[in-house]
Amino acid sequence: IDAASAANLVGPGHKKPEGASEKASDKLELAKKLASKIQLKSKDSTQQAAEDFLNKGEGGNKISAKSVADHLAAKLNAKLNYTPSDDPLKPEEGGIFQKFEEELEINDFPQQARWKVTSKEALAQIAEYSEAGLTVRGQYFAPGKQPPEGERKLFLAIESTSELAVQKAKVEITRLLKEELLKLQTSAIHHINKGRYQVL
Numbered sequence: 001i002d003a004a005s006a007a008n009l010v011g012p013g014h015k016k017p018e019g020a021s022e023k024a025s026d027k028l029e030l031a032k033k034l035a036s037k038i039q040l041k042s043k044d045s046t047q048q049a050a051e052d053f054l055n056k057g058e059g060g061n062k063i064s065a066k067s068v069a070d071h072l073a074a075k076l077n078a079k080l081n082y083t084p085s086d087d088p089l090k091p092e093e094g095g096i097f098q099k100f101e102e103e104l105e106i107n108d109f110p111q112q113a114r115w116k117v118t119s120k121e122a123l124a125q126i127a128e129y130s131e132a133g134l135t136v137r138g139q140y141f142a143p144g145k146q147p148p149e150g151e152r153k154l155f156l157a158i159e160s161t162s163e164l165a166v167q168k169a170k171v172e173i174t175r176l177l178k179e180e181l182l183k184l185q186t187s188a189i190h191h192i193n194k195g196r197y198q199v200l
Contacts, residue, residue: 099159100166104173107140107153113180114140117156117173126176130169132160 077084106114116122123134138152147153158169 097161099161100163102158102166102170103155104158104170105153105155106177107138107155108143109177110181110184112184113177114154116180117176122176126169126172129172130160130165131162132158132165132169134158134169134173 076082106117118136123136126132127134135157136154137157138154139147140154141147156173158166158173160166160169
């Protein structure tokens, strides 16, 4: 084994022969020079202008994420014909916020549909989507049975400071109920068709 092979086997912690390190450093310098020439040639005027703009901005200020977000928000507001106000939400006369409420009775729906809209996950998703508060109230009473005095059938209470939020929640609850009813209906048809033929 010669000295160069031995140095390679020993590892980077030991000194290499002077001739080998000179060759490697010469090659490294040549590679750096070629890379810088390639990089200078590849940048055209538009790319250089874009880099200058991003680094300095039009007025000499560096572009930040906030300025990009503000620009995109302004474009979206213009598209939706929305004019944002700088004033915070103010309470109505008398110092009280206006509150919108609606109740949706779910007592007479099938059990599976009631479970679907009263599950924690569904209530959380609807509340997040609509920005309205949802509460399950009342008690389940079998069909045809009237609740005693002071009691109410099972219902969902929808509350918000925005009428639009209440309507969005109501529409989403109705959609989930219809979806579950369709699933129940198709599964019932499937069971009817399944028993139509007999094996002889």
